[in-house]
Amino acid sequence: MICSRLSEVLPHLISQNQGAFVRGRSVAHNILIFQDLIKNYNRKNSSPRCALKIDLSKAYDTVDWCFLERLLIGYHFPIRFVQWVMVCLRGTSYVLMMNGRLQGGFKGVKGLRQGDPISPLLFVLIMEYLTRLLQLGAHQQQEFRYHPLCKGLKIINLCFADNLVVFCKANCGSVQMLKQVFEEFCNSTGLRANSSKSHVFFGGVSVADRNQLLKLVQLEEGTFPLKYLGVPMRPTKWRMADCDEILKKISIVKEVDKLCMWFLWGNNGTRSKFHLTSWTSVCLSKGFGGLGFGEGSKWNKAMLAKYVWEISNKPDTLWDPINYHKFVWKRTSMPKHRFITWQAVNGRLLTHDHLNRVLGQLESTLCPVCEIDAENHEHLFFGCKFSQKVTRLVHRWLDCIWPLSFSDWSQWIGNMRRDVIAMIVAAAFSATVYYIWFNRNSCYVNHCSSSVECIVDRIKKDISYRCNFFSQRKLTGKELVFVRNISSV
Numbered sequence: 420m421i422c423s424r425l426s427e428v429l430p431h432l433i434s435q436n437q438g439a440f441v442r443g444r445s446v447a448h449n450i451l452i453f454q455d456l457i458k459n460y461n462r463k464n465s466s467p468r469c470a471l472k473i474d475l476s477k478a479y480d481t482v483d484w485c486f487l488e489r490l491l492i493g494y495h496f497p498i499r500f501v502q503w504v505m506v507c508l509r510g511t512s513y514v515l516m517m518n519g520r521l522q523g524g525f526k527g528v529k530g531l532r533q534g535d536p537i538s539p540l541l542f543v544l545i546m547e548y549l550t551r552l553l554q555l556g557a558h559q560q561q562e563f564r565y566h567p568l569c570k571g572l573k574i575i576n577l578c579f580a581d582n583l584v585v586f587c588k589a590n591c592g593s594v595q596m597l598k599q600v601f602e603e604f605c606n607s608t609g610l611r612a613n614s615s616k617s618h619v620f621f622g623g624v625s626v627a628d629r630n631q632l633l634k635l636v637q638l639e640e641g642t643f644p645l646k647y648l649g650v651p652m653r654p655t656k657w658r659m660a661d662c663d664e665i666l667k668k669i670s671i672v673k674e675v676d677k678l679c680m681w682f683l684w685g686n687n688g689t690r691s692k693f694h695l696t697s698w699t700s701v702c703l704s705k706g707f708g709g710l711g712f713g714e715g716s717k718w719n720k721a722m723l724a725k726y727v728w729e730i731s732n733k734p735d736t737l738w739d740p741i742n743y744h745k746f747v748w749k750r751t752s753m754p755k756h757r758f759i760t761w762q763a764v765n766g767r768l769l770t771h772d773h774l775n776r777v778l779g780q781l782e783s784t785l786c787p788v789c790e791i792d793a794e795n796h797e798h799l800f801f802g803c804k805f806s807q808k809v810t811r812l813v814h815r816w817l818d819c820i821w822p823l824s825f826s827d828w829s830q831w832i833g834n835m836r837r838d839v840i841a842m843i844v845a846a847a848f849s850a851t852v853y854y855i856w857f858n859r860n861s862c863y864v865n866h867c868s869s870s871v872e873c874i875v876d877r878i879k880k881d882i883s884y885r886c887n888f889f890s891q892r893k894l895t896g897k898e899l900v901f902v903r904n905i906s907s908v
């Protein structure tokens with residue numbers, strides 16, 4: 420009962436940066452955010468930044484009970500509730516068994532019991548305390564600077580259970596603040612970092628500064644790829660070859676995730692029914708119905724597919740702003756176009772090769788549009804005759820081209836100019852990706868393809884509509900001609 424009461428209020432208490440136990444968020448979100456934040460760590464000219472991956476192993480065993488009591492009171496839990504929790508904890512005793520005989524016992528003095536359903540809930544509250552301490556420190560200490568990309572959202576740390584990563588700008592003031600706060604946290608909670616398993620990672624830091632910071636944090640510098648929640652992380656983008664391993668790992672961490680959910684909501688009754696209906700409805704609305712999930716043996720795989728679907732589709736308040744703000748065409752292109760494009764460029768659309776890997780033994784892995792070749796991102800956007808025709812017509816319309824191979828896309832986006840013409844080209848690019856994917860889903864579900872002309876027409880309409888947002892007076896002569904040409908669809 421204590422657990423169910425506690426789990427009801429947890430979502431209101433816990434910050435977005437904790438992956439565990441926040442309704443609708445999962446371990447995968449933390450993985451993706453982390454992956455995004457360590458991008459550019461290998462670039463020499465990036466602004467200085469660092470990440471501290473802190474191992475809190477044996478964390479459960481060292482939690483100080485008096486602190487926990489004060490913490491619960493501090494969160495304004497009712498006194499009687501706090502007493503119940505403390506009675507449960509203080510009732511812990513251990514019995515020693517040696518040579519098969521009981522050799523007396525002793526009472527516990529600290530720590531949360533492994534396997535006790537309330538332990539992870541209490542632990543989350545303790546990590547929330549760290550988050551609040553860090554936020555307070557950032558607010559109070561003038562020298563603290565956020566990690567690049569974290570400023571807008573004020574992220575300093577990511578937690579998933581006892582996995583902790585802390586981020587900041589790589590300068591002494593910022594690192595000093597993190598260190599102080601973490602020491603304060605350790606002193607009050609009884610937790611300790613396992614320094615042999617904790618590492619610091621730098622990006623854009625000179626050798627001299629690096630040595631100085633290493634001396635300050637007293638941790639070893641880590642190397643990439645580092646493992647976070649079992650997934651290999653590197654500053655470069657995930658390669659297609661990595662996806663396999665990531666999917667496998669995610670299926671394991673997903674199990675952990677699921678266990679955590681069970682603690683909170685139970686694995687029977689309404690909750691799982693809710694999962695089922697939302698899965699079905701999500702799939703249908705996005706054009707993924709008719710997969711025939713639900714037969715016993717395929718159920719696990721289906722759940723995994725749902726999970727992959729979720730992380731690749733779900734707009735997440737913490738995750739999305741980090742990715743989207745880099746896109747220069749934000750004003751010109753439509754959000755739904757950007758969203759699908761972002762997934763496509765990162766190889767995250769659920770094309771048949773991905774589905775087959777997740778579900779295994781699909782009846783057909785052929786491209787639903789041409790039904791000639793196997794479907795993957797490269798084929799869908801470049802190899803497929805239908806897509807080639809669409810792209811060619813859009814290029815002719817704009818009188819320019821974008822790279823015609825999947826691996827060149829992200830670099831092209833990264834190096835994009837910021838003038839009006841480049842923005843319009845980028846918007847047309849993302850509209851093209853969107854409508855190719857849209858048509859592909861229509862082929863998959865309804866076995867019905869639009870004509871090339873019809874798709875190109877919709878792309879042109881969307882783009883010329885968005886062009887109305889440019890104030891014609893601010894355009895250069897060349898830009899004005901370009902905008903006028905494509906506006907006259």
Ligand SMILES: [Zn+2]
Pocket residue numbers: 786787788789790791792798799802803804805
């Ligand atoms: Zn095809």
